[in-house]
Amino acid sequence: MxxxxxxxxxxxxxxxxxxxxxxxxxxxxxxxxxxxxxxxxxxxxxxxxxxxxxxxxxxxxxxxxxxxxxxxxxxxxxxxxxxxxxLDSGALDLSCGLPALAQQVAALRDIGAASPHHFLGASPRIPADPAIAAFARACVGPDMSAQAAVQAVSRALHGHFTFDPTATDVATPPAQAFRARRGVCQDMAQVMICALRALGIPAGYVSGFLRTLPPKGRPRLEGADAMHAWVRAWCGADAGWIGIDPTNDMAAGGDHITVAFGRDYADVAxxxxxxxxxxxxxxxxxxxxxxx
Known part of the structure; x- marks a missing residue:
């Protein structure tokens, strides 16, 4: 239901x-x-x-x-x-292997709004960063699927960051937040996008809401008191776009309501x-x- x-x-x-x-x-x-x-x-x-x-x-x-x-x-x-x-569908991993992802992206001729081609390179608020790229490469293995790689980066970033609303502001660059290991959902989303793009995984920024009252027996999610941010990652022709919330290290599912998506915060403010x-x-x- x-x-x-x-x-x-x-x-x-x-x-x-x-x-x-x-x-x-x-x-x-x-x-x-x-x-x-x-x-x-x-x-x-x-x-x-x-x-x-x-x-x-x-x-x-x-x-x-x-x-x-x-x-x-x-x-x-x-x-x-x-x-x-x-509600959450619990979908299976239909993504291709991470090494095959570049070939699947190259095979696409679509350049519409949902095309992964818009989400591979640097964008106005998310330039490439060598330290974040090295962090991303250390998170994944050569035999991983694209979706497993996305989940591995989310898990690592969630452990790397302390949620701290006083550490950054709306203009803080991803590299600065990454060095400080502190920030809010916007920082974690933009660092994760930078990391995924460094691995050749198309990734974009999502702004939206989290439910304020969690289901009985479940903890309240970080970021529920304001507009929230998470990540969309393109994981191959069969899997398409998946949502991942590195702030809470979870799939974006029934608790997440999308308002806007784009390459980075500048597209969705x-x-x-x-x-x-x-x-x-x-x-x-x-x-x-x-x-x-």
Whole structure:
């Protein structure tokens, strides 16, 4: 049986000095894709914008572009909706052997949004890094399947990192987080993507939600208090894309609700924008993912 979730995401900004000429791009509306269906949902801003356009980006993520001309001392961006998520399938490992993966990627001629070709090389926030590449190579063996290699890297990174929300910020490069061995889900996801690409495994970044209340008898997952991040890895023509959550060292399954995916955080940031302002601002995030 599928599971429905009622979801609320609220991101608030308070400005010390009134901000003007604000233009913002939001990615807050969950995707509809295999195993996940957006049943109902709305993205709003308070105060209401003077201009708005809803669209999708190259990767098929829902976008909302808004503009405010009036001066703002505060603004709240919000998503409210219901999502239906398929439960974990426990799928078998259908991936090819790791040495054969490059040949399977090369055989693909598709360059659409889901093509693994977009997810092999360096991207704006995830440059190649020799130390991460060496770490990745030490995690895998030549006889592993692609999926087993992905799982091995996740397991090693999970043991390598300490979850620490104070250690990094949204702009921290993966190499810096890797050296510190501390960070949050964004850091672990981007380090893992760098590691997988070094092994020739196409990998991308996923932003979304985790259920706030775990099933009875199961521990609460790291990252459930804010938007979460995990990894998509392409494991061959038969297996396709699989989801893996290195923060919790688990497959991305029924507890994970996808909002957006791309090459790295720059492609999926929930809020990007520009405005005229002086002084500092404060921001707060609030997430609730409640099973219906």
């Amino acid at each position: 599928p599971q429905d979730y009622d979801i609320t995401l609220k991101i608030s900004y308070l400005y010390d000095s009134p901000a003007a000429a604000s233009r913002t791009l939001l990615r807050m509306l969950p995707r509809t894709e295999p195993g996940q269906q957006l049943l109902a949902g709305v993205v709003t801003a308070d105060p209401a914008p003077g201009w708005r356009r809803d669209d999708t980006d190259f990767f098929g993520n829902a976008t909302t572009e808004i503009a405010h001309e009036a001066r703002l001392t505060r603004i709240v961006f919000r998503f409210d909706g219901r999502v239906r998520r398929a 929930p809020i990007r924008g520009a405005l005229r302002s002086a002084g500092r601002h404060r921001t707060t995030h609030q997430v609730d993912v409640i099973p219906v």
